[in-house]
Amino acid sequence: MIVILLRLLLLVLIVFVLYSLAKYVLNPKRKLELAQEKKQFFLLDERDNVRKNFLLTYKGVLFEGEKYLGTTDQAFEVVSIFIWTGSLSKLQGLSLSDFEFVEEKVRERYPHAVLDWKSPVKEFLLKNQKP
Numbered sequence: 001m002i003v004i005l006l007r008l009l010l011l012v013l014i015v016f017v018l019y020s021l022a023k024y025v026l027n028p029k030r031k032l033e034l035a036q037e038k039k040q041f042f043l044l045d046e047r048d049n050v051r052k053n054f055l056l057t058y059k060g061v062l063f064e065g066e067k068y069l070g071t072t073d074q075a076f077e078v079v080s081i082f083i084w085t086g087s088l089s090k091l092q093g094l095s096l097s098d099f100e101f102v103e104e105k106v107r108e109r110y111p112h113a114v115l116d117w118k119s120p121v122k123e124f125l126l127k128n129q130k131p
Contacts, residue, residue: 036062043105050078058102061090065106067113077112084118091121096128 024030028044035042036057045054054065063085070079083106085091103115117125 072112078110079112081113082116
């Protein structure tokens with residue numbers, strides 16, 4: 001009887017460990033952190049939840065975007081997005097084309113949105129704006 005209970009307990013433990021491992025590997029926040037470490041692009045967003053900000057990483061910099069819902073000619077859509085970063089020191093080395101790439105990726109997801117950057121990126125983009 002005790003042997004059967006021990007085997008059952010071992011089986012439950014193995015299933016629990018495999019479940020926990022799968023949850024850890026498939027966690028989107030972990031994927032975001034891994035992409036940030038590797039200095040790759042990754043966008044973490046719940047598209048259906050307008051109240052939840054999105055996170056994106058590019059070249060090791062973590063950006064956060066705040067979405068605002070509004071009306072278009074066809075439907076209610078995200079019409080305004082404010083993007084900022086909490087670590088200004090990591091912006092060193094980023095060029096105008098890097099910010100254009102980030103804007104392009106966000107516009108692919110939210111084509112009706114007007115993007116607005118917070119300082120100091122906003123001033124950088126205005127200074128380097130193409131006529």
